[in-house]
Amino acid sequence: MSSQPERLPRQPPPGTRGQPLPDDSAHAPPVAAGEPVGVLAPYELSVNGTVRRVVGAWVGESLLTVLRDRLGLVGTKGACEQGECGSCSVLLDGSVVCSCCVLAADAVGAEVTTIEGLTPPDGLSDIQQALVAAGGVQCGFCTPGFVVAIHDLLSTRPDATELEVREALSGNLCRCTGYGRIVEAVRIVQREREAVGG
Amino acid sequence: MGSSTVAVCRPSEIGADVRRPDGVPKTRGAFAFASDLSVEGMLFAKTLRSPHPHARIVSVDVAGALAVPGVRAVVTASDVPGAPTFGLEHRDQPVFASDVVRYQGEPVAAVAADDPATAVAAAAAIDVTYDVLEPVVDPEAALVGPALHPDGNVFRHLAIRHGDPDASGDVVVEGTYEVGMQDQAFMGPESGLAVPADDGGVHLHIATQWLHADRDQIAACLGLPPELVHLTLAGVGGAFGGREDVSLQIHLCLLALRTGRPVKMVYSRDESFLGHVHRHPARMWYRHHATRSGDLVKVEARVLLDGGAYASSSGAVVANAACFAPGPYRVPNAVVDGYAVRTHNPPCGAMRGFGAVQVCFGHEAQMDKLAAALGMDPVELRLRNALRTGDRLVTGQVVTGAAPVAEVIRAAVAHPLPPSLDDGLPMMARPGGAGMTADVADLRRGLGLAVGFKNICFSEGFDDSVAARLRLELGASATPVATVHVATAEVGQGFVTLAEQIAREELGPLDVVLADADTGVGSAGSTSASRQTWMSGGAVKQVCEQARRALVDRAAGIWGCAAAELVWLDGEVVWEATAQRMALAEILAGGPVEERCVHRHRPTTPLDAGGQGDAHLSFMFVAHRAVVDVDPGLGLVRVVQIATGQDVGRALNPLQVVGQIEGGTAQGVGLAVMEEIVLDHGQVRNPSFTDYLIPTALDAPDVAITLIEEPEPGAPYGAKGVGEPPAISSGPAVLAAIRDATGLELPRAPARPDDIALRA
Numbered sequence: 001m002s003s004q005p006e007r008l009p010r011q012p013p014p015g016t017r018g019q020p021l022p023d024d025s026a027h028a029p030p031v032a033a034g035e036p037v038g039v040l041a042p043y044e045l046s047v048n049g050t051v052r053r054v055v056g057a058w059v060g061e062s063l064l065t066v067l068r069d070r071l072g073l074v075g076t077k078g079a080c081e082q083g084e085c086g087s088c089s090v091l092l093d094g095s096v097v098c099s100c101c102v103l104a105a106d107a108v109g110a111e112v113t114t115i116e117g118l119t120p121p122d123g124l125s126d127i128q129q130a131l132v133a134a135g136g137v138q139c140g141f142c143t144p145g146f147v148v149a150i151h152d153l154l155s156t157r158p159d160a161t162e163l164e165v166r167e168a169l170s171g172n173l174c175r176c177t178g179y180g181r182i183v184e185a186v187r188i189v190q191r192e193r194e195a196v197g198g
Numbered sequence: 199m200g201s202s203t204v205a206v207c208r209p210s211e212i213g214a215d216v217r218r219p220d221g222v223p224k225t226r227g228a229f230a231f232a233s234d235l236s237v238e239g240m241l242f243a244k245t246l247r248s249p250h251p252h253a254r255i256v257s258v259d260v261a262g263a264l265a266v267p268g269v270r271a272v273v274t275a276s277d278v279p280g281a282p283t284f285g286l287e288h289r290d291q292p293v294f295a296s297d298v299v300r301y302q303g304e305p306v307a308a309v310a311a312d313d314p315a316t317a318v319a320a321a322a323a324i325d326v327t328y329d330v331l332e333p334v335v336d337p338e339a340a341l342v343g344p345a346l347h348p349d350g351n352v353f354r355h356l357a358i359r360h361g362d363p364d365a366s367g368d369v370v371v372e373g374t375y376e377v378g379m380q381d382q383a384f385m386g387p388e389s390g391l392a393v394p395a396d397d398g399g400v401h402l403h404i405a406t407q408w409l410h411a412d413r414d415q416i417a418a419c420l421g422l423p424p425e426l427v428h429l430t431l432a433g434v435g436g437a438f439g440g441r442e443d444v445s446l447q448i449h450l451c452l453l454a455l456r457t458g459r460p461v462k463m464v465y466s467r468d469e470s471f472l473g474h475v476h477r478h479p480a481r482m483w484y485r486h487h488a489t490r491s492g493d494l495v496k497v498e499a500r501v502l503l504d505g506g507a508y509a510s511s512s513g514a515v516v517a518n519a520a521c522f523a524p525g526p527y528r529v530p531n532a533v534v535d536g537y538a539v540r541t542h543n544p545p546c547g548a549m550r551g552f553g554a555v556q557v558c559f560g561h562e563a564q565m566d567k568l569a570a571a572l573g574m575d576p577v578e579l580r581l582r583n584a585l586r587t588g589d590r591l592v593t594g595q596v597v598t599g600a601a602p603v604a605e606v607i608r609a610a611v612a613h614p615l616p617p618s619l620d621d622g623l624p625m626m627a628r629p630g631g632a633g634m635t636a637d638v639a640d641l642r643r644g645l646g647l648a649v650g651f652k653n654i655c656f657s658e659g660f661d662d663s664v665a666a667r668l669r670l671e672l673g674a675s676a677t678p679v680a681t682v683h684v685a686t687a688e689v690g691q692g693f694v695t696l697a698e699q700i701a702r703e704e705l706g707p708l709d710v711v712l713a714d715a716d717t718g719v720g721s722a723g724s725t726s727a728s729r730q731t732w733m734s735g736g737a738v739k740q741v742c743e744q745a746r747r748a749l750v751d752r753a754a755g756i757w758g759c760a761a762a763e764l765v766w767l768d769g770e771v772v773w774e775a776t777a778q779r780m781a782l783a784e785i786l787a788g789g790p791v792e793e794r795c796v797h798r799h800r801p802t803t804p805l806d807a808g809g810q811g812d813a814h815l816s817f818m819f820v821a822h823r824a825v826v827d828v829d830p831g832l833g834l835v836r837v838v839q840i841a842t843g844q845d846v847g848r849a850l851n852p853l854q855v856v857g858q859i860e861g862g863t864a865q866g867v868g869l870a871v872m873e874e875i876v877l878d879h880g881q882v883r884n885p886s887f888t889d890y891l892i893p894t895a896l897d898a899p900d901v902a903i904t905l906i907e908e909p910e911p912g913a914p915y916g917a918k919g920v921g922e923p924p925a926i927s928s929g930p931a932v933l934a935a936i937r938d939a940t941g942l943e944l945p946r947a948p949a950r951p952d953d954i955a956l957r958a
C-alpha cells in the first residue's frame with residue numbers, strides 16, 4: 001500500500017527563478033565508497049564566507065536541509081520545500097535561489113549567503129531595521145526569506161517602483177501581513193539609501 | 199498603493215506604535231520556531247495516514263517498519279494508554295484510527311526513528327489492509343443518512359426563532375449561496391518536540407493556540423494526570439485557527455514516553471494540509487423580506503456547514519453562523535436554522551472569522567439583491583437598517599456596547615477611489631499580471647460593498663478566563679523589572695507588544711520581561727475569537743493594578759501613614775499631604791512584589807431552544823468596499839483596492855492594528871477569488887502551495903483604512919479585538935464588485951475563472 005495519498009500530477013519544481021546555477025559539476029563530490037548507497041563523501045560548502053564541511057549527507061539532500069539540519073543554520077526556513085514560498089531564500093553567488101530546490105552538492109564551489117550572513121554581528125541591517133519599524137513582521141516565519149529577497153532586489157534595482165517591488169517579492173509568501181507593511185519597509189530603505197547616497 | 203490612513207502616534211504607551219519585542223530576533227533569523235528546536239539524541243517522527251476517506255481497517259502490520267534499521271518505536275491505536283479519542287468540544291476523534299477511517303489523511307500509526315528519512319521509510323513499510331468503502335461527502339445526504347460515527351451525524355442544529363415567524367414584507371428576495379473550504383495556510387508547519395520527564399511525565403514544546411486545551415487532551419489520552427504533562431509554547435509561524443485542534447501533540451508524547459527519548463516531528467506542507475482542520479464549507483439559503491421603503495421585516499435562513507469527519511469546534515462555529523446570519527442589521531423577525539454535520543470530508547473547525555465569514559457572503563449578497571429589487575442605493579439600504587446600540591439581535595440580545603455600524607459603512611465608502619482604468623494600467627497591475635493576458639480594452643471595473651460583524655471572546659456561558667502572574671523586583675543595575683507570566687499563545691498577532699505596553703502604562707517606565715508561555719501558570723484560553731487583547735490584556739492590566747495597590751500599601755508602611763492618603767502617580771507613590779514621593783525602585787528595595795489574578799469577562803448565557811439568550815460578550819463591526827478589475831472573457835480578476843472602516847473600540851497599537859487589517863483582508867480576498875481546498879470524493883486534490891494558491895504581494899490589494907474608535911464599556915482601555923473582522927466582509931465585498939463588473943450572479947465563493955468566463 002502507499003503511505004501517501006494520491007496527488008494531482010505536479011509540474012516539475014520551478015527551481016531557481018531562472019537563475020542558472022554555477023557550472024560546478026567538476027566540483028560535485030563523488031559518492032562515498034563503503035557508505036550506504038547514496039551517501040556522499042564529505043564535501044565542503046562555502047557559507048557566509050566560511051568553509052563548512054558536510055559529512056554523511058545523502059546525494060539528494062537539498063541545500064535547505066544541509067544548511068538547517070547539518071550545519072545548524074536554522075535562520076533559513078522551509079514552508080513548502082517545493083519552490084513556492086520563498087521562506088528558504090538564500091543567495092548563491094549573489095543571486096536569490098530557493099534553497100529547497102538546490103541540491104546541496106551542486107552548491108560546492110559557489111558562495112552561499114544565508115540570513116545569518118546578511119545580519120550584522122550585533123544589531124540589524126537597514127532592511128531588517130525597516131521591517132521592524134514598519135510593522136512588516138508578525139509571526140516572522142517568512143521574514144528571513146523576505147530579508148534575503150529584499151536585499152537582492154535593492155542591490156540589483158535600487159529604484160524599483162512599488163509595482164516592481166511587489167513583482168520582485170511575489171515569490172515570497174506571507175500569510176500574516178498582507179504585504180502592506182513589508183512593501184512599506186522597502187520604501188523606507190529606498191528613501192534612506194537615497195538620502196545617504198546623495 | 200499601500201497607503202493606509204491610520205490614527206497618529208500618541209505619546210503614552212497605550213495607543214503608541216510600540217515596536218514588537220520579538221521583531222529583532224525574527225528579522226535576524228534567530229527566533230526559534232517549533233521546527234527549529236533540537237536537542238541532543240532526539241528522534242524524528244512520521245505519521246502514517248489513511249489514503250482513503252472511508253474504509254474499514256482489516257489489519258495493521260507494523261513488522262516491516264520495525265525491521266527498518268534505525269527505527270525506535272511504532273505506535274498504533276492499541277498503544278494509546280488512556281482515552282482513545284480527543285476533541286475540543288466532543289472527544290470523538292481517535293488518536294489513531296483502529297477499526298474505520300473517516301477521512302483521507304486520518305492518522306493510523308506513527309513511528310520514531312534516528313533520522314527523518316528513516317522515519318518516512320518506516321512509515322511507508324507499515325502494511326495496512328483496508329476494505330475501501332464509499333465515502334459520504336454530501337452534507338445534505340449526511341444530514342438524513344445513516345450515522346457515520348457512533349455519535350451521529352448532526353454536530354449541532356441551532357434554531358433561532360425571533361419575533362413573528364409568519365411576518366412578511368412587500369418585497370421579498372431569495373437566494374442560495376455556497377462557500378468553499380478554505381485553509382489557514384500558516385507558513386510555519388506543525389511542529390513539536392516532546393521530551394520525557396524524570397517523573398514519568400512528558401514536556402512538550404509546541405506551536406499551538408491554546409496550551410491548556412492541548413494539555414488536557416494529551417493527558418487524557420496518555421492516561422496521565424494533567425500535572426505530569428507540561429507544555430511550553432515554541433515559536434509559532436502563524437495560526438489563524440488551524441492550531442486550535444490537536445494534530446501531532448499526542449503522537450509525539452506517546453513516542454517520547456515509549457522510547458524514553460526526545461522526539462521531534464515537523465509536518466511537510468502536504469501533510470499540513472491533511473493534518474489540521476479547515477474553514478467549514480457552507481451552503482446557504484436565504485429569504486429577505488422588507489417594506490417598500492426598505493426596512494427589513496424578516497430574514498429566513500438555512501445554513502448548512504460541512505463539519506467533515508470529526509466534531510472539532512463545529513458546534514460553536516454553527517452557533518456563530520446562525521447568530522450572525524442576518525448581518526449587522528435591525529431584523530425584527532427571523533427564522534434561522536444552522537446545521538453542522540459529519541461527512542467523510544476533512545474535519546473543519548476554527549478559522550479566522552469562525553462562522554461569521556460564510557454567512558456574510560450570504561447576507562451581503564441578499565442586501566444587494568434587495569437593494570436592486572427596491573431600486574435603492576445599496577449603501578443607503580444598509581445605513582437605513584444598520585444596527586445601533588440598544589438594538590436587539592435575532593437572538594434577543596440587546597447590543598449594549600459600541601455599535602458604530604453606520605460609521606464603519608460611511609468610513610469605507612468615504613475613501614477616495616483609485617485612479618480610473620483609463621489612466622494607463624501597467625501590465626503587472628492587470629488581471630493575469632505577468633501572464634500578459636488581459637487587454638486593458640477588455641477590462642471592466644466593479645465596485646462592491648459588504649458589512650459584517652462577529653462576537654469577541656468565548657460565548658454561550660463558557661467560563662472564559664486568563665490567569666496572570668506578576669513579579670516586580672530590582673534588576674541588575676537596581677532598576678525595576680516586571681516579569682509577566684501568562685500562558686497566552688503569541689502566534690504573530692503581537693500580544694507580546696501589548697503586554698509590555700500595558701505593564702508600562704500601569705506601572706510606569708520599567709523593564710518588562712515576558713516569561714515563557716507554558717502550563718506552569720493557569721490557562722489563558724485560546725488565541726482565537728479576537729479575544730487576547732481583551733482577555734490576556736485585561737489580565738495583565740488587572741495584575742498590574744493589584745501590584746500598584748501592594749506598592750502603595752508598602753509605601754504606607756514605610757511612611758507610617760494610611761494607604762488611603764497615598765496615590766499612585768506616574769510610576770511613583772505620592773503622599774499628597776506632605777508632598778513626599780517614593781519611586782518604584784525605593785519601594786522594591788524592600789523586596790520583590792508578587793501578585794496573581796484570574797481575569798474574567800462578564801458572564802454570558804447559553805442559547806435556549808429558540809436560539810434566544812445573551813450569548814455574546816461584545817461585537818466588532820466592519821465594512822469593506824472593494825474595487826476590482828475583471829477580464830470577463832478570461833475570467834481573470836485583480837482586486838485593486840479594499841477600503842475599510844473598522845470598529846476597534848480603541849487602537850492600543852495602531853501599527854499592529856493596521857497589520858491585522860491588511861493581513862486579514864488578504865485572507866478574505868483570497869477566499870473570494872482563489873483559495874479553495876478542492877475535494878474529489880473526499881480526496882484533497884491540491885495539498886500544496888503549487889495547487890492551493892494564496893495571495894502574493896501582487897495579488898494583495900492596496901488597503902485604505904479608517905479606524906473607528908468608540909471605546910467599548912467593560913473592555914480594557916475600551917479596546918475591542920481586531921483580528922477577525924478584516925477577514926469577514928472583505929471577501930463578500932470583492933464578490934459584489936465582480937458581480938458589479940460582470941452582471942453575473944456568482945453565488946459561490948471563491949469565484950473561479952471558469953465561474954466568470956464560462957458564464958459571461
Ligand code: FES
Nearest residue numbers: 081083085086100
Ligand atoms: S521551502 Fe523553499 S520555496 Fe518554500
Ligand code: FES
Nearest residue numbers: 139140174175176
Ligand atoms: S509574518 Fe507570518 S508569514 Fe509573514
